[in-house]
Every structure is written in C-alpha cells, then in structure tokens.
Amino acid sequence: MEGVDAMYHIHSDKRVNQSVESIGKALHQLIAATPYRQISVTALAKEAGVSKATFYRSFDTIDDVLRYETDQAVEQMIAYMMDQRALRQATGEMGFFHAFFLFWTAHSQAAEVLMATGTTNLLTDAFARALHRNMEFFRRHIHIDDKAAPYFIATRAATLSAVLVCWLEEKPRTHPDEMPAIMAQLIRPQGHPLCPTHL
Template identity: 25%
Template sequence: MDKTKFMSDTEQKSASVQESVDLRSRRTRHHIDHALTKLLLRRSYDAIRVSDITKKAEIGRGTFYAHFDNKDELLRKQLTDVLSRFISVSTDQLCLLDATMLFTHLRDVPQMYQSLMSGASGPGVLRMAQEILEQRLHAILEAREELPPSLHAHFVSASLFTVLAWWTENGMQQSPSEMQSIFAELSISAFTKNRA
C-alpha cells in the first residue's frame, strides 16, 4: 500500500526531504568507511588521523564529526560490520562460530590486518574486536548453558582471535576452510569432557 496517498502535500514533501537527507547521510558514511579502508591498506591505524580520513573522503572535519565522535568509533562500526558479515554464529553446532569467511577476508587483505594490529593501538583494536564478538555471543549463550555466558563468550572470542593471529604470523599456509576446521576442533575439545 502506498502511504503517500494518505499524506498531505506538506507531509509528502517532508518525507521526501527526509529520504534525501537519509540517502545523503548514508552516502557520506559510505565515503568515510571507504576512506578508512583505503588508508588501512597503506599505513598503520596509529598513523591515520581524522584529517587523513576527511581528506580521502573529500569531506570537511565537521561532516566527519557529525557522523562519528572519533576514528575509534568509526573503527568500531567497521569491525562490527565485518564481524557480523564474515562470522556466522550457530547454536546447532558444537563449534559456535563459523569464521571461514573471516579467514578468507584476512587472506585477501592481510595488509589491513597488519595495519590494525601493529603499533601501540594493536592491543586496543584486538580488544575492541573481541568485545564486539563477545556481545554477539553473550545473548545466545545466556539462554543455553550452565557455564557463565560472559566467560564462555570471552573464551570463544579470544580463541578465535588467537587462531587468527597464529595463522597470519605463520604465513597463512593453511586454507581458510582448514583454519576453520582447526578452530572448530580446538573449540570443541576445550568444551568436551574427557571420557577416557
């Protein structure tokens, strides 16, 4: 049903203006996201300033700050998007996470991972990524087990990022699907009781 049939001319114009503003806002956010991504392919996160992002996105600083408080907030948004897109969570499997797509993404752009994890901000970026994944897992784990959900979420998240770090530090010799199998085996063995 077309809602505009029941709107006055003023309401229709207002709705049209709002859609235009929303589209412009989404476009600007896309340019900002794209700018940070491009910069991360060339230099470390520590070396990137808001002014670098605004220059690359071809926007003013005021426009950047209308959308984000700082570059860390922008990074948090990007990490949230990447982790939700490239990691699937399943309560039906023994291993809660399928990160094959994340392993593939890292194999395709290893310089971005290096840019994020190098320098003084590396541990903070890693912690931010773990927290994002922990929050996603916590709600699922809360309803299904006797283990403290926050501990289980922390363990699984930290384990995944440890496996990712090991893989990148050792030259990414295994395929993404092999790494997912290794991660799954480690995760399952950690939570399976020894019945010897």
C-alpha cells in the same frame, strides 16, 4: 557489556550512509600510505571529501571507523553461520567452527587491516558484543548462569580473536576444513568428549 559499547553513531539515512562509506574508503587509502597513528581526522575528512563536522556526526575517533566496519563484518559472520546451521540442520560446535573459518577466508581483509594497524582489540570487542547480543541462543545449548555469562563472553571473544589472528598469519594458511579438528584439541577437556557448546 557496557564496557565494549560502540562509539559510533550511524543513522539509517542515505546521505549519512554515503558519508560513512566515503570515510571508510578514504581511511583504507590512507592506511596504505601512512602509519595508522599518524592519520588525523583533518586528513581523513579531506581524503573522504567531507567536513570534520560530518565525520564527528558519525564517529568519535578514527578507531571508531574500524570499529564500525568490524562490527559489520562480525554481524555478517553471525548471519552466515546461522545460515550454515540451517542448511546443515544440526551442525554441532565443530560445524560452527568450520563456518567461522570459511567466512573469514572470504572476508580476511576486514581482520587483516586490524592486524596491520595494531587494533585487533576491536575484533575482540566485536566478538564480545556479538556473543552478548546472542547470549539467549547460547543459554539454550549450554548450562551457564548469569554470574558465569560475562566470563563465557570474555573467554570466547578473546579466544576467537587470538585464533583468527594466528590463522591469518599462517604461511601457508591451514585449510578451513582442517580447522575444526584443531579447535577440538583446544576446547575439549582432556579425557572428556566435546561438551555440546556452540561458538
């Protein structure tokens, strides 16, 4: 998955974390007032109260600020879904989908900013990285060889991103309790029961 490697360099240092937080907040403030592609590193650094050198110590581009935030949100999603699975014991794939939409109900802003800035590809990439990191978990539940694994990751990441964006654009939005049944229609082979895969 080298093709979707993150392009940020965040170190576990208190000052770095403070700068990263300030840059993130400043970017969201600028997005609310300025077309995204017109935001410059100079303007962002000024709004955040940091130097350009400080910005470049953590990020290569402005997109990387959103990339980092999206990766953080997806990591929180994975942790939440694993907790839901532990609480409910054997949830099955539909239980994972329910947890997926419950999570994004509470964290929709993280995806909505990508929709507003035309950067939903960052969401697809974040899902792909998360799937890649957790591939051994999926191997325990589905029969997939090394050759098929990249295709599994690519199709699942693209599907999750597209479905999430479609759901967030709905007016009114379908309740998370209803989404597993809709997902079942999308992933169940016609005439066959659900295969025992997981999100």
